[in-house]
Amino acid sequence: MKFLAAVAHGIDTINEYLGRAVAWLALLMVLVQFVVVMMRYVFGIGSIFMQESVVYLHAYLFMLGAGYTLLYGGHVRVDIFYRAANSRRKALVDLVGVGLLLLPVCLLILWVSWPYVVNSWAVLEGSKETSGIQAVFLLKSAIVAFSILMALQGLSMAIRSVFTLAGIETAPMGPVGEER
Numbered sequence: 001m002k003f004l005a006a007v008a009h010g011i012d013t014i015n016e017y018l019g020r021a022v023a024w025l026a027l028l029m030v031l032v033q034f035v036v037v038m039m040r041y042v043f044g045i046g047s048i049f050m051q052e053s054v055v056y057l058h059a060y061l062f063m064l065g066a067g068y069t070l071l072y073g074g075h076v077r078v079d080i081f082y083r084a085a086n087s088r089r090k091a092l093v094d095l096v097g098v099g100l101l102l103l104p105v106c107l108l109i110l111w112v113s114w115p116y117v118v119n120s121w122a123v124l125e126g127s128k129e130t131s132g133i134q135a136v137f138l139l140k141s142a143i144v145a146f147s148i149l150m151a152l153q154g155l156s157m158a159i160r161s162v163f164t165l166a167g168i169e170t171a172p173m174g175p176v177g178e179e180r
Contacts, residue, residue: 001168004159011156012071015149019068022061029057048129056139063142067149070157091164098154098161106151113143 033054039045069075082093117140119125126134133139 001163005163008156008159011152015067015071015153015156018149019065019071022064022068025057025061029054029061032057048127048131049133052127052129052133056133059139059142063146064149066146067153070150070153087164091161094157095161095165098158102154102157103151106147106154110144110147110151113140113147117141117144 032050036047036050036054039047039050066075077097082090085093117137120137120140123137124134125136125140126132127136
C-alpha cells in the first residue's frame, strides 16, 4: 500500500508542478497576443512567428495542463449524481471512469498519434510559412505528452479510489502537503 501511495503521490507531484509551470503560459500568451495586435494595428507590422507562438503557447497550456486539471477535479463531468454521492460511490465512479473511459481514450490517442509525431520528428517538421516557427514537431509532441500525463493522473485517481473502496479513507498526501 505504501508503494501505491508513493506512486500516486509522485504522479500528483509531477502534474502539480507541471501545471503550475504551464499556467504561466496563459500570461505569456496574452502578452504576446497584445504585442501582435499592437504591432499590426499601431505600427503596421506583422509577425507570423509571433502569431504562431500564440498557437504553441495555447496548445502547451491546455495539453500539458490537462493532468493538473484532472488532479483538482476541474474536468467536465455529469455532476447530477456524483456531487451528492458519498466518498465510496465517488471512488467507484472514478475507478470505473478511469478504467472504462479515461485510460482507453488516452491509450487510443497515444496509439494513433505516435506515428504522426514520430514522422514529424523524423523530418524535423517546421512551419509552412518561411518566417514561422520551425518546430512543429515540438508542437505535435504535446499530443503524446497529453496522453501520458492524463493516463498517469488517471492511474493516480484509480489508486486513490481503490484506497477509498478498501476502507482506507485517507487518500495519499498531495504534492504540497495538503489532503486531496
